[in-house]
Amino acid sequence: MNINITLIGQTIAFAVFVWFCMKYIWPPIMNALEARKKEIADGLAAAEKGRKAEDLGKEKAIGIVKDAKSQAQEILGNAEKRRNEIIEEAKTDAKTEGERLLASAQAEIEQEINRAREELRGQVATLVVSGAARILDREVDDKAHGKLIDDLVAQL
């Protein structure tokens, strides 16, 4: 347990170790730790920001969905209205068309009747002429009696 030059040697060794540690060990490790601390803090802040943005987006989305719903409702209402209108229109169209068809049919019937009547009239005239010819037993000259026959036909 002698105190000797070892004392000074140890002091020098100690000083050298501390110097080396201060120069080459402590700063890089501390820098890395600080950088990591900062990165973590940044990451947390970014996460917080993201969460806020998400909340904002959610709110926005809810608004958009709400708008869309009301719009859809409106469109539905319009469509309903339009449908009713179209139905009404179709109904009136159908009605007028029907009426028109009816009228045309009636006109056609009328025409048909008239034609039939004309035909009948003609036929009756021939019949009458042939009947008269038979009765008179001679030919009725169309040319001679044309006017008479025509008058007769007109009277029918």
Added chain:
Amino acid sequence: MASESLTTTGYIKHHLTHLTFGPHPDGGWGFAHSADEAREMGFWAIHVDTMLWSIILGVLFLWLFRKAAKRATSGTPGGLLNFIEWTVGFIDDNVRGSFSGENKLIAPLALTLFVWILLLNTMDLVPVDWLPYLTQLFGDYVLGVDPHHVYMKVVPTTDPNATFGMSIGVFLLTLYYSLKIKGPIGFASELTMQPFQANNILLKIFFIPINFFLEFIGLVSKPLSLSLRLFGNIFAGEMIFILIALLYSGGVFWALLGGFLQWGWAVFHILIVLLQAFIFMVLTVVYLDMAHQEH
């Protein structure tokens, strides 16, 4: 046991003697062959074992931490780096807790002290005979010297030279920062104007020697207690290991008891090893903090 021919006293004495290199009384330089010779070498002798182990362990510390420092990034740390960073963070927290000033030296100083002393103390947990016996074998078969004259004390903190070496370093730093921060006059007044204070100029002058006496004792006792606490604790632990090792020569029963005791004491000693390194580190930081405080 190193040798059958050794007596109990001789065994203990052998374990307490350093491998000393120094000037012989006849003028030549060489290793001391006995404790007495080592003592006679005086101040210019050097404890080769203390220097060797403390430098090996110091370099191991620096190498390990430098390796980690090179790889340190802000990314995820793994394995060794994680452990090193944890140690550095632990020291940093402690220094921030007890040191209020701004000084880039304090934290690395604390880290060096803590890890280095921890490693030096941990040598105590290596069974007491292993390394000395290996050295004796080496001396006997390789160098061809008498194994009884080969000494190897592996725990540098059981050498007061090592503990005083560190505490003197700390003491010099304390003086340096006291003078730098407080100025020569501030430091001098701190040493002479308290604890007894007076408004009367005559009384003030009267108190100066008393105050200086008290403060000087306080100042000097800091490095003294710092190194003697570490030395005393580790030396006592080493001594108990040596005494337990003596049991191995007393037959099967004593050897078994010795094995059990050695294991038990080693477990308990882990606490002391760690605690003493921590205390040395914390007190160093506190002393330097006091040196930085202005009144």
